[in-house]
């Protein structure tokens with residue numbers, strides 16, 4: 769019985785999600801293409817801090833795929849939007865972050881240490 773009710777619930781959720789997606793798509797159809805919505809943690813990328821360079825204001829991050837930048841996982845240097853971010857992390861920290869192109873430079877615009 770437990771399984772049956774779970775399946776029913778899952779079906780309900782899937783159905784309502786589909787309905788929502790359909791109506792949302794209809795509303796969006798009138799709008800021009802835009803950047804992916806950046807809301808909440810789902811838009812954050814994962815990474816590991818490899819180096820913190822406070823003098824240069826840069827972070828070296830081994831990052832996973834950055835979907836908003838169309839970039840595969842790699843280790844690279846980022847600028848940081850706010851120098852205070854450099855004080856929030858240390859080498860070896862696992863982080864969630866958002867990177868964007870600011871004035872042509874790849875910049876960490878949001879950052880939190882993964883717990």
Ligand SMILES: [Cu+2]
Pocket residue numbers: 831839840841842843844
């Ligand atoms: Cu990269």
